[in-house]
Amino acid sequence: LLAARADDEAGEHPLAVLDDDRADAYALPGRPGRIVVTAGMLRALPAPERAAL
DSSP, rough: HHHHHHHTTTTOOSSSEEOOOOOOOEOOOSSSSEEEEEHHHHSSSSSSHHHHO
């Protein structure tokens, strides 16, 4: 969460990827909003679902 917040403050892309083996994803409120996803989630998703994310 802190990594996603730091990236947001730096004006990075609205998708933050955390280096974590657990499959997890969530959205953070605010303007602009932020989508946080773990590397484990990206590995678990099929290609079409990764593209949608």
